[in-house]
Amino acid sequence: MSTSAVSEKPLVSTLLDVKDVTVDYPIKGFRKEPFRALKGVSLDIRPGETVGLVGESGSGKTTLGRAVLGLAPVTGGSITYRSQEISQLGRKARRALSSEIQVVFQDPYTSLNPSLTIEQILAEPLTVRNVPAKEAGKRVRELLDQVGLPSGSVDRLPREFSGGQRQRIAIARALALDPRLIVCDEPVSALDLSTQARVLELFKEIQERTGVAYLFVSHDLEVVRHLSHRVAVMYHGEIVEWGDGDQVTARPEHPYTQRLFLAAPVPDPVRQEQRRAERRRLELEQREADLQAGAVA
Secondary structure (H helix, E strand, O other): OOOOOOOOOOOOOOEEEEEEEEEEEEEOOOOOOOOEEEEEEEEEOOOEEEEEOOOOOOOOOOHHHHHHHOOOOOOEEEEEOOOOOOOOOOOOHHHHHOOOEEEEEOOHHHHHHOOOOHHHHHHHHHHHOOOOOOOOOOEEEEHHHHHOOOOHHHOOOOOHHOHHHHHHHHHHHHOOOOEEEEEEEEEOOOOOOHHHHHHHHHHHHHHHHOOOOOEEEEOOHHHHHHOEEEEEEEEEOOEEEEEHHHHHHHHOOHHHHHHHHOOOOOHHHHHHHHHHHHHHHHHHHHHHHHHHHHHHO
Protein backbone atom coordinates (compact mmCIF):
# COMPACT_ATOMS: atom_id res chain seq x y z
CA MET A 1 0.00 0.00 0.00
CA SER A 2 1.30 3.42 -0.92
CA THR A 3 1.78 5.71 2.06
CA SER A 4 2.00 8.98 0.13
CA ALA A 5 -0.65 11.47 1.16
CA VAL A 6 -2.95 13.19 -1.33
CA SER A 7 -1.21 16.21 -2.78
CA GLU A 8 -3.97 17.99 -4.68
CA LYS A 9 -5.86 20.61 -2.68
CA PRO A 10 -9.67 20.82 -2.81
CA LEU A 11 -11.84 23.90 -3.09
CA VAL A 12 -11.77 26.31 -0.17
CA SER A 13 -15.54 26.70 0.48
CA THR A 14 -17.03 24.66 3.35
CA LEU A 15 -19.37 21.73 2.76
CA LEU A 16 -19.76 20.52 6.36
CA ASP A 17 -19.02 22.56 9.47
CA VAL A 18 -18.96 20.91 12.90
CA LYS A 19 -18.73 23.43 15.75
CA ASP A 20 -18.34 22.65 19.48
CA VAL A 21 -20.39 19.46 19.22
CA THR A 22 -21.10 17.47 22.36
CA VAL A 23 -22.83 14.11 22.53
CA ASP A 24 -24.14 12.73 25.84
CA TYR A 25 -25.45 9.22 26.47
CA PRO A 26 -27.61 8.56 29.55
CA ILE A 27 -26.37 6.07 32.12
CA LYS A 28 -28.80 3.85 34.01
CA GLY A 29 -29.01 4.61 37.69
CA PHE A 30 -30.48 7.23 40.00
CA ARG A 31 -29.09 10.71 39.28
CA LYS A 32 -26.09 9.37 37.42
CA GLU A 33 -24.37 11.88 35.17
CA PRO A 34 -24.60 11.05 31.45
CA PHE A 35 -21.51 9.83 29.65
CA ARG A 36 -20.04 12.56 27.44
CA ALA A 37 -18.77 10.85 24.28
CA LEU A 38 -17.87 14.08 22.46
CA LYS A 39 -16.56 17.16 24.25
CA GLY A 40 -16.86 20.27 22.11
CA VAL A 41 -15.56 18.85 18.83
CA SER A 42 -15.00 21.16 15.84
CA LEU A 43 -13.86 20.45 12.27
CA ASP A 44 -14.89 21.26 8.72
CA ILE A 45 -14.90 19.49 5.35
CA ARG A 46 -14.57 21.19 1.98
CA PRO A 47 -16.11 19.99 -1.30
CA GLY A 48 -14.03 17.23 -2.88
CA GLU A 49 -11.86 16.84 0.23
CA THR A 50 -11.08 13.85 2.40
CA VAL A 51 -10.84 14.55 6.12
CA GLY A 52 -9.37 11.63 8.03
CA LEU A 53 -10.66 11.09 11.57
CA VAL A 54 -8.35 8.80 13.49
CA GLY A 55 -8.21 7.42 17.01
CA GLU A 56 -8.31 4.22 19.02
CA SER A 57 -11.49 2.38 20.01
CA GLY A 58 -13.51 4.51 22.41
CA SER A 59 -11.96 7.79 21.28
CA GLY A 60 -15.27 9.12 19.94
CA LYS A 61 -14.49 9.06 16.21
CA THR A 62 -17.38 6.76 15.25
CA THR A 63 -19.72 8.81 17.45
CA LEU A 64 -18.83 11.93 15.47
CA GLY A 65 -19.57 10.13 12.22
CA ARG A 66 -22.91 8.98 13.63
CA ALA A 67 -23.70 12.52 14.77
CA VAL A 68 -23.16 13.79 11.21
CA LEU A 69 -25.51 11.04 9.97
CA GLY A 70 -28.16 11.90 12.57
CA LEU A 71 -27.65 8.60 14.42
CA ALA A 72 -26.22 10.05 17.66
CA PRO A 73 -27.92 12.62 19.94
CA VAL A 74 -26.23 16.01 19.59
CA THR A 75 -26.66 17.74 22.95
CA GLY A 76 -24.60 20.85 22.23
CA GLY A 77 -22.98 22.75 19.39
CA SER A 78 -24.01 22.63 15.74
CA ILE A 79 -23.52 20.62 12.55
CA THR A 80 -24.04 22.69 9.43
CA TYR A 81 -24.26 21.18 5.96
CA ARG A 82 -24.23 23.66 3.05
CA SER A 83 -25.24 26.43 5.48
CA GLN A 84 -28.16 24.40 6.90
CA GLU A 85 -28.18 23.29 10.53
CA ILE A 86 -28.81 19.51 10.43
CA SER A 87 -28.06 18.23 13.93
CA GLN A 88 -31.70 18.40 15.07
CA LEU A 89 -33.52 17.48 11.86
CA GLY A 90 -36.65 15.34 12.04
CA ARG A 91 -36.91 11.95 10.39
CA LYS A 92 -38.53 13.21 7.17
CA ALA A 93 -35.97 15.99 6.63
CA ARG A 94 -33.11 13.62 7.46
CA ARG A 95 -34.41 11.10 4.92
CA ALA A 96 -34.47 13.82 2.25
CA LEU A 97 -30.88 14.73 3.15
CA SER A 98 -29.73 11.14 2.57
CA SER A 99 -29.48 11.83 -1.15
CA GLU A 100 -26.57 14.19 -0.34
CA ILE A 101 -24.97 12.47 2.69
CA GLN A 102 -24.33 8.73 2.54
CA VAL A 103 -22.37 6.16 4.54
CA VAL A 104 -20.13 3.12 3.99
CA PHE A 105 -20.05 0.92 7.07
CA GLN A 106 -17.20 -1.11 8.51
CA ASP A 107 -18.30 -4.70 7.99
CA PRO A 108 -18.94 -5.71 4.36
CA TYR A 109 -20.44 -8.98 5.56
CA THR A 110 -23.34 -7.49 7.55
CA SER A 111 -23.95 -4.19 5.72
CA LEU A 112 -25.70 -5.89 2.77
CA ASN A 113 -29.09 -7.65 3.00
CA PRO A 114 -28.24 -11.35 2.39
CA SER A 115 -31.67 -12.13 0.91
CA LEU A 116 -31.55 -9.48 -1.85
CA THR A 117 -29.74 -9.65 -5.16
CA ILE A 118 -27.11 -7.03 -5.95
CA GLU A 119 -29.51 -5.35 -8.36
CA GLN A 120 -32.19 -5.10 -5.67
CA ILE A 121 -29.67 -3.70 -3.15
CA LEU A 122 -28.40 -1.01 -5.51
CA ALA A 123 -31.82 -0.15 -6.92
CA GLU A 124 -33.46 0.25 -3.50
CA PRO A 125 -32.43 3.90 -2.85
CA LEU A 126 -33.47 4.77 -6.42
CA THR A 127 -36.85 3.03 -6.08
CA VAL A 128 -37.56 4.92 -2.85
CA ARG A 129 -37.20 8.15 -4.86
CA ASN A 130 -39.56 6.87 -7.58
CA VAL A 131 -36.90 6.42 -10.25
CA PRO A 132 -38.46 4.38 -13.12
CA ALA A 133 -37.40 0.73 -13.20
CA LYS A 134 -35.68 1.00 -16.60
CA GLU A 135 -33.68 4.04 -15.54
CA ALA A 136 -32.82 2.41 -12.19
CA GLY A 137 -31.55 -0.71 -13.98
CA LYS A 138 -29.30 1.42 -16.17
CA ARG A 139 -28.00 3.28 -13.13
CA VAL A 140 -27.23 -0.01 -11.31
CA ARG A 141 -25.04 -1.14 -14.19
CA GLU A 142 -23.28 2.23 -14.24
CA LEU A 143 -22.58 1.88 -10.51
CA LEU A 144 -21.13 -1.60 -10.90
CA ASP A 145 -18.86 -0.30 -13.65
CA GLN A 146 -17.73 2.59 -11.41
CA VAL A 147 -16.60 0.20 -8.68
CA GLY A 148 -14.99 -2.29 -11.06
CA LEU A 149 -17.53 -5.13 -10.94
CA PRO A 150 -19.06 -6.82 -14.02
CA SER A 151 -22.64 -5.99 -14.96
CA GLY A 152 -23.41 -9.71 -14.80
CA SER A 153 -23.20 -9.45 -11.00
CA VAL A 154 -26.71 -8.05 -10.73
CA ASP A 155 -28.46 -11.40 -10.21
CA ARG A 156 -26.06 -12.73 -7.59
CA LEU A 157 -26.43 -12.63 -3.80
CA PRO A 158 -23.93 -10.98 -1.40
CA ARG A 159 -22.69 -14.35 -0.13
CA GLU A 160 -21.30 -15.08 -3.58
CA PHE A 161 -18.75 -12.28 -3.29
CA SER A 162 -15.51 -11.82 -1.35
CA GLY A 163 -15.15 -9.23 1.41
CA GLY A 164 -13.46 -6.74 -0.92
CA GLN A 165 -16.15 -7.20 -3.58
CA ARG A 166 -18.91 -6.73 -0.98
CA GLN A 167 -17.32 -3.49 0.13
CA ARG A 168 -17.26 -2.35 -3.51
CA ILE A 169 -21.00 -3.07 -3.64
CA ALA A 170 -21.51 -1.06 -0.45
CA ILE A 171 -19.58 1.84 -2.03
CA ALA A 172 -21.73 1.55 -5.16
CA ARG A 173 -24.88 1.74 -3.02
CA ALA A 174 -23.57 4.87 -1.31
CA LEU A 175 -22.93 6.45 -4.73
CA ALA A 176 -26.38 5.60 -6.12
CA LEU A 177 -27.89 9.04 -5.44
CA ASP A 178 -24.77 11.07 -6.36
CA PRO A 179 -24.05 12.30 -2.81
CA ARG A 180 -21.77 15.23 -2.02
CA LEU A 181 -20.46 13.68 1.21
CA ILE A 182 -19.84 10.07 2.29
CA VAL A 183 -19.09 9.11 5.89
CA CYS A 184 -16.72 6.14 5.70
CA ASP A 185 -16.78 4.31 9.04
CA GLU A 186 -13.69 2.05 9.16
CA PRO A 187 -14.49 0.86 5.61
CA VAL A 188 -11.32 -1.22 5.11
CA SER A 189 -10.56 -2.49 8.62
CA ALA A 190 -12.20 -5.88 7.97
CA LEU A 191 -10.19 -6.47 4.79
CA ASP A 192 -6.73 -7.97 4.25
CA LEU A 193 -3.88 -5.61 3.33
CA SER A 194 -3.88 -6.20 -0.42
CA THR A 195 -7.66 -5.75 -0.61
CA GLN A 196 -7.40 -2.64 1.56
CA ALA A 197 -5.03 -1.09 -0.95
CA ARG A 198 -7.37 -1.79 -3.88
CA VAL A 199 -10.41 -0.38 -2.07
CA LEU A 200 -8.51 2.74 -0.98
CA GLU A 201 -7.45 3.32 -4.59
CA LEU A 202 -11.10 2.94 -5.57
CA PHE A 203 -12.10 5.64 -3.07
CA LYS A 204 -9.49 7.97 -4.58
CA GLU A 205 -10.56 7.24 -8.17
CA ILE A 206 -14.22 7.89 -7.34
CA GLN A 207 -13.37 11.17 -5.64
CA GLU A 208 -11.29 12.36 -8.59
CA ARG A 209 -14.11 11.45 -10.98
CA THR A 210 -17.13 12.72 -9.02
CA GLY A 211 -15.79 15.35 -6.60
CA VAL A 212 -17.42 13.65 -3.60
CA ALA A 213 -16.06 14.52 -0.14
CA TYR A 214 -15.24 11.92 2.54
CA LEU A 215 -15.21 11.91 6.31
CA PHE A 216 -12.91 8.89 6.61
CA VAL A 217 -13.00 7.29 10.06
CA SER A 218 -10.20 4.89 10.97
CA HIS A 219 -8.01 3.66 13.83
CA ASP A 220 -5.08 3.25 11.42
CA LEU A 221 -2.90 6.29 10.81
CA GLU A 222 -1.34 4.65 7.74
CA VAL A 223 -4.74 4.12 6.11
CA VAL A 224 -5.75 7.71 6.84
CA ARG A 225 -2.43 8.96 5.49
CA HIS A 226 -3.08 7.24 2.17
CA LEU A 227 -5.93 9.48 1.03
CA SER A 228 -6.59 12.33 3.50
CA HIS A 229 -6.05 16.00 2.69
CA ARG A 230 -6.44 16.94 6.36
CA VAL A 231 -6.47 14.78 9.48
CA ALA A 232 -8.13 15.13 12.89
CA VAL A 233 -6.92 12.97 15.78
CA MET A 234 -9.41 12.13 18.54
CA TYR A 235 -8.64 11.16 22.12
CA HIS A 236 -11.24 10.77 24.91
CA GLY A 237 -13.91 12.63 22.93
CA GLU A 238 -11.72 15.57 21.94
CA ILE A 239 -9.67 16.51 18.89
CA VAL A 240 -6.08 16.77 20.09
CA GLU A 241 -4.41 17.39 16.73
CA TRP A 242 -5.85 18.77 13.50
CA GLY A 243 -4.13 19.88 10.32
CA ASP A 244 -2.53 19.00 7.00
CA GLY A 245 -2.45 15.26 6.29
CA ASP A 246 1.29 15.13 5.60
CA GLN A 247 2.11 16.99 8.80
CA VAL A 248 -0.16 15.06 11.16
CA THR A 249 0.57 11.57 9.81
CA ALA A 250 4.33 11.90 9.24
CA ARG A 251 5.44 14.52 11.78
CA PRO A 252 2.86 14.43 14.59
CA GLU A 253 3.19 16.91 17.44
CA HIS A 254 0.76 15.64 20.07
CA PRO A 255 2.00 12.71 22.22
CA TYR A 256 -1.15 10.69 21.50
CA THR A 257 -0.70 11.06 17.72
CA GLN A 258 2.95 10.10 18.16
CA ARG A 259 1.82 6.91 19.89
CA LEU A 260 -0.47 6.09 16.96
CA PHE A 261 2.40 6.76 14.57
CA LEU A 262 4.73 4.47 16.52
CA ALA A 263 2.09 1.71 16.58
CA ALA A 264 2.43 1.19 12.82
CA PRO A 265 4.72 -1.82 12.14
CA VAL A 266 8.00 -1.44 10.23
CA PRO A 267 9.98 -4.24 8.50
CA ASP A 268 13.20 -3.61 10.51
CA PRO A 269 13.16 -5.60 13.81
CA VAL A 270 15.59 -3.22 15.53
CA ARG A 271 13.58 -0.12 14.57
CA GLN A 272 10.38 -1.93 15.52
CA GLU A 273 11.69 -2.61 19.04
CA GLN A 274 12.82 1.01 19.37
CA ARG A 275 9.36 2.21 18.31
CA ARG A 276 7.72 -0.10 20.84
CA ALA A 277 9.94 1.22 23.63
CA GLU A 278 9.20 4.81 22.65
CA ARG A 279 5.48 4.08 22.51
CA ARG A 280 5.55 2.50 25.98
CA ARG A 281 7.28 5.62 27.31
CA LEU A 282 4.66 7.89 25.77
CA GLU A 283 1.84 5.70 27.11
CA LEU A 284 3.23 5.98 30.64
CA GLU A 285 3.52 9.75 30.32
CA GLN A 286 -0.03 9.99 28.99
CA ARG A 287 -1.36 7.80 31.80
CA GLU A 288 0.29 10.01 34.39
CA ALA A 289 -1.10 13.12 32.71
CA ASP A 290 -4.62 11.62 32.67
CA LEU A 291 -4.36 10.72 36.37
CA GLN A 292 -3.23 14.24 37.24
CA ALA A 293 -6.05 15.75 35.18
CA GLY A 294 -8.56 13.51 36.98
CA ALA A 295 -7.18 14.53 40.35
CA VAL A 296 -7.51 18.22 39.47
CA ALA A 297 -11.08 17.73 38.22
